[in-house]
Amino acid sequence: MNESPPLPRKDHRPAATRSETVRRVSHMLSWALIGLLLYAVNAFVAEAAHHAGLVTYVFTRTLIWSIAPYLCAFALLQRALHLPAMEGNSLIGVAVTLPFAALLFVFAAFHIEYSRGALLLGFLTTLVWTWSGYRRYVSNYVPVFGYTDPNALRQLEEILQVAGPDGAMPTGLARFEPIATLEAAASCDGLMLDRNAAADPERTRMLAKLKLSHVRMYSVEKIGEMLTGRVGLSHIDDNFLDDYASHYLYGYAKRALDLAAVACLAPLALPLALGTALAVRLDSPGPVLFRQVRAGLYGKPFTILKFRSMSFDAGAPARFAARQDPRVTRVGRIIRKYRLDEIPQLWNVLCGHMSLIGPRPEQIPMVEQFSDTIPYYPYRHLVRPGLSGWAQVEQGYVGSMEETVTKLSYDLYYVKHCSFALDLLIAVKTLRTMMTGYGAR
Template sequence: MSTLHGASMRRNGLGTAARSETIRRASRMIGWAAIGLVLFGINTALSEIAHHAGLVTHVFPRTLLWSIVPYLAAFVLLLRALHLPAMEGASIVGVATTLPFAMLLIAYAGFHVEYSRGAVLVGYITTLAWIWFGYRRYVQKYVPVFGYMEPETLQHLNRIIEMPGATPPGATRFEQINSIEDALHCDGILVERGMTADPARTRLLTQYKMGHLRMYSVERIGEMLTGRVGLDHIDENFFDDYANHYLFDYAKRLIDIAGVVVLAPLALPVGLVVALTVSLETPGGALFRQRRVGLFGKPFTMLKFRSMGVDKHAPAQFAARQDPRVTRVGRVIRKYRLDEIPQLWNVLVGDMSFIGPRPEQVPMVDEFTESIAYYPYRHLVRPGLSGWAQVQQGYVGTHAETVTKLSYDLYYVKHCSFALDLLIAVKTVRTLLTGYGAR
């Protein structure tokens, strides 16, 4: 039976050579991870020598040996994303490395295990450096290739990718394919779910699948390349993905409360300085209160430090670039997001979260709900201080850019996880340091 199966595979061109580039890159990264274990072996041997010389305690080499566990876990996380274009670069490597080591520290603290902070640091730096070199060599510098069978498929994908105000996707090539030989060098095959099935097409797709080639819907490829959800094809499966995050919401709420408690000693003095500066520049009080729409469409009062002059009759509108309403102090605190410090109170009471779609003003939500399909879906999760749309796109100023923002927000609603939250947090730090997207 196996001989006949092997002969059949060879007749169809599906032998061991018929492996996608994704599989080959995964094999190279696994080899890179195995070689990296040698570094840990050398580090452990050197730490044992240092221990016998009285330079470190016996805890140091033991801790360094345990660092192999998060090292391997970091490569597992990275391997799960190898079929994706290197859209986030250093952020992906940072998250894949930091998360396992953070879990190791939590395990040490939870089980009261004695460990060496220096050894954890050595293990972390070794893992970060080794993964980064491997990632750059096998992933980031590689331009992925996706095959498609019908021109309509590529046209559909272009409609998803080309949106106003969106971050452009990384370098990617698309090639039309007609046989298994054409597809062997591809990282994946685009499949149009709406195309009518026929025997010839079905047989070709079967060959691709048996050749270890990944099959993707156009919508899925669009999400992978852009970090956005295509708004022209949202079906009942969207709610299935959202339902899978039920328990995640409860755990995230506990993290939000703990985060506010940890940040309070720093946020309170900085907030007092900002409040005093705002009050001295213009009259009208330091705090600004505004009705925003939160979880499941429920309105709440969001707090901010006032960055504009007082105008109680001003209609709800976008903040423009070089907006004349913004004061001199306001321009600084908006650039570095210091005006949002009072929203820690909103997080504490449950109106908001640290990570989630930014809450919009009630009149704007009413307007967008009438003009943009699926807009209320962004309220399926708690709004946040920072979100996927903010770190990818920044502020929006037009109706078209709002549609693009919605595609980012719905991507978060669909794929929200601790890993994605951590990635957003890392990119938010960049935003705070550079003032990216401020108006």
């Protein structure tokens, strides 16, 4: 994060097109339209190859079909531009793969003849073009935010400096400039405001002029979330409840998707579950399943199911899992690393106790302790807990109070911004976690 003196305005476009969100959308839309020329060239070459007898007419027709998932990919990416730019590679992978997978499903469901080579060509063309556009206009771009309140920059530094080893303040993600004139503000991507600044007639008049000039305005807290994917805990207030994403249609649709996903995963999950259960039984004495009461939606307790990965001790108190924890069995280390111990929680999803995506449910004694020591901790229970969540894919398991504070900043970001775009991003990063064992203890 850099602070520099005001720069002279060299771009005379309207200020509205220079705001961070609008700028990303407009440039990516232009990039998508230019990319259609690539499909035109591909179709022209394919048609020439067809007349030369090198490919069939199906090749050209499949390329034309691929335009639909190409446009859908940019539409999905546009819907996800509010997420931190550091997640670009994962966002692009999700945005491109899903539409082409849907097109493949349509071909299979309606018995439409298609060319695998043409579909692969369309997929690679879309992947490369979206990635290059995102790198050019989003991830490699350093936005410039102006500020008029002297304390705004200091407050942002406090928000970004979250406690814990994974909460270091990021640098180089944006530039911040003090501004005093309308012209200086118009050259920035947005204006950073301190919501708690004292009312002042002169400040109010200036902000009104900036607003009428279509200058994009962000609170200090909003910019902190845009840069890091975390919520600044030191600046949470009662207004958080007004911002949290309570969308009834989203909740019902997500529940339907959870049920459909469990049904689709069942043929794969059942054999894995049987193999894991057998390994746990042969490895150490004790029950195969581990049951524990945890806090669910709105703090309501439920019994979570897991394959036992530790030596059995019925009277053990609730505590964090340490690195190289001696309680973990030989089989337990493997199933914890690749998250195979979580397979029984598909039953919790089926019963409605959990979702596939959401904050991880905590043990009741820990919830009571954290609720007394960490302000606004209960807000994480505003959404249904999940098998995997934003904190898990960004931070991994936690083992201390400091790490729990950082984890809460990620959980509350999900509570505030939960959406299908964010859920898809978490799902992709969860697959990476399962393959690499990232964050296991």
